[in-house]
Amino acid sequence: MKNALAGMERSLFWTLAFAVFAAVAAGLAARAVDRLAVSYEAQRSGYAIARIVAPEGQEALSTAQTALNAAPGVSSAAPMTAGRAAALLREWGGGEVQAAELPELRLVEIELEPSAGDDAAGDLVAALAQSGVTAEVLQAPDNAAGGGLSDRLKRLAAWGAAAFALVMALIVSLAARSLAARRREMVTVLCDLGATQGQVAGQVGQEAALLGFYAGLVGAALAGAVAISILLLAIPNARIETLPSMILPLDFVPLAAAPFASALAATLGARGGASSIHAKAARLG
Amino acid sequence: MPRPSTPDLELYERGVLVKLAGVDAGYGPATVLMAVDFEARAGEVSLINGPAAAGKTTLTHLLRLALHPRSGRAVILGVDAAHASETLQAKVKRRIGYVAENPTFIEHWSAFDNISMPLRLAGRKPSQYERDVRELVDFVGLTDAANLPVEQLSGAERRRAAIARALANKPHLILADDPTANMSPADGRRVVRLLAEMRRVGTGVVIASQDESLPEVAPMARWRIEHGRVTQIDHAAPEEEAIE
Structure with a gap:
């Protein structure tokens, strides 16, 4: 989109990228807790x-x-x-x-x-x-006494990460709403020229989707890089070559979902903001 | 899309683009327009003269469907303004060219891009409108400034860009709110002459202005607005009597 990553939008882009980074980091942490709990449980009970x-x-x-x-x-x-x-x-x-x-x-x-x-x-x-x-x-193993602790820990980590991701999605959505405010001039002009609320929301939403998607990619890439660094530092004998055997496909879910979730949250926020501005511009009385 | 009611449509087909009958309108608790009766016809220029704060801008907002009547009846391009759906209102707005007193643009876009926006909104591709817009740009005298961002244009150039944008989609009705404000007399006359030219292709033109000398530029139906009340002074002179 025209001007999507220029000027003022750069700060918005990095706000979105940071929120996505935090959400993905929480998701990866939850996956790590899950993996550790499964491993601990296998050792403890087997x-x-x-x-x-x-x-x-x-x-x-x-x-x-x-x-x-x-x-x-x-x-x-x-x-x-x-x-x-x-x-x-x-x-x-x-x-x-x-x-x-x-x-x-x-x-x-x-x-x-x-x-x-x-x-x-x-x-x-x-x-x-x-x-x-x-x-x-x-x-x-004494499942009657200590059994299930790791299950509870896994559930807690998963729900905690999901709740955190939701909060981050809300932050992305609200930040993207400010994009509509920055496009107030365009929304007003389009409204005066006879654009419907849907057309205006679509125009701003499209720009926000692109911004959210790219910010999601960058945030996820940063979180992935940090996660790999932690793995290499924290696990003895871990090397780049051994990483593929250590990582499960499920561990990629937070990384893969982040750009799309970010684009969706940004689109919803921007569309809401644009619709609200359009409604005010369309009806002066 | 709901069809306009038959009497309103018939009115429109007879060339009555705007018909206000006993309209009150305003903002919040303030009533600005009171019991306004007004009519604008296709192929005619209607001039609404009045002092500052008489209600001229409010009247143009009413005519461009940005303000709805509190009472009375406003039929714009065959559509009852008070009862039209959002989609129908948007459709009517696309057939109205509006030149605001302080026109708003997407400032960092070029004048050309701003002028072509109504055509893009109508779903036309650049290859379909580029030539028409270039002609329009020449017509309003913006040839040299067409590719400049609007934020770099002078006041008179902005006004001309606004006129070009208002004409881009071949509107049925053109509304101009104080189009000569803050312009030299020569620039003002040129702008009014450009607007008035559109009557020749059957477009109705409504100009709200404080300038009492505008009828010298083109034949116009003259209306007077004071304290929110509108009265008709005279009808448009026949075309052959026009002062060119």
Whole structure:
């Protein structure tokens, strides 16, 4: 459109771009929270450790492994090796632990299926007892106590981002309304020449749509660049080449939707403003 | 689009472009025009003379459908102004050429673009109107300034651009509000002569002005407005008596 990005419109353009940037950043943050929550939930709910109390000997570990692998809700089970235990202790404690220094371990690591029940520990103990193995579960998910927290967090992040995006859309719309005020001269002239309210609103709305779309593109591109920088800085070993495998198609939704949503909000705001000016110009009394 | 009622349309077909009968009009609580009777015909120039603040501008607003009558009846180009839909009013406005006392333009656009705006609004493409607009620009004497932004034009040039814009869409009725204000007598006469020329193609021209000497320029039906009341002084002189 003629003069769309010149002069006074430049400040309006950057106002719109900033609002879109903020909305897209909120959307991407919500996606990040979602991804972290899913990952946390998978880790938290998918893993258990059982200690075999009786009978003693290596045979009990094999019996326990067989029993657990056949138990419902269990994906896989395997005795914990000294090397694996040392690695875990190093990870949890931070200090150097030698595998050879560890006593005999009577531990079984268990990967649970997502369909595992709320009382995973009780179910594991019962499954082992049926095979004549007495065991205690050292670590298991407790969905009854802490389960669902990540779901709530995901919902909160999604609703928060949606509400924030709505506020930003309102800001875009109100800012675009000022475009109509800047076009008051044109609206008045068109009205005097016999343009209908729809024609005038269409003319100003078209200009606002273009402005909103380009501002949306720029705002989304900036938010995307910032998000990629944060990923590269925050995730160890993350590189540009590894990013495609880390990003899901769903993560692009805020980026892709931003220019269109911005154009729509700007159009609605500008059309409303132009219609209001036209109504005043058309009827002096 | 609702059709105008038959008597109004018949009036229009008989060449009566404007018919006001007992019209009151004003802004907010103030009534400016009182019991106005007025008529303008196709192919005639009607001059409404009166002092400042007599209601001349209000009358032109009424005639261009920007102001609606509070009482009485206003039929403009065959349409009852008080009861026409927004779409019909817009259609009527497109057949009226309006030259305001202080014409408004899209200031950063060229005079040419401003003048061609009514044609663009009517959906015509540049290739269809470019030649006509160039002729119009020459006719009003704006050839050298046509491509300048309107904000760079002098007062007289702006007035000529406004006249060209008013004529662009071949209107049935031309309204000019104090077209000679703030102009030299020579420029003023030239502007009025340009407007009056349009009567020759059957267009009705209504000029509201404080200038009492305008009838010397062209034959005109003369009306007087004072304190919001309009009276007819005389009818238009026959064309052969016109002072050219």
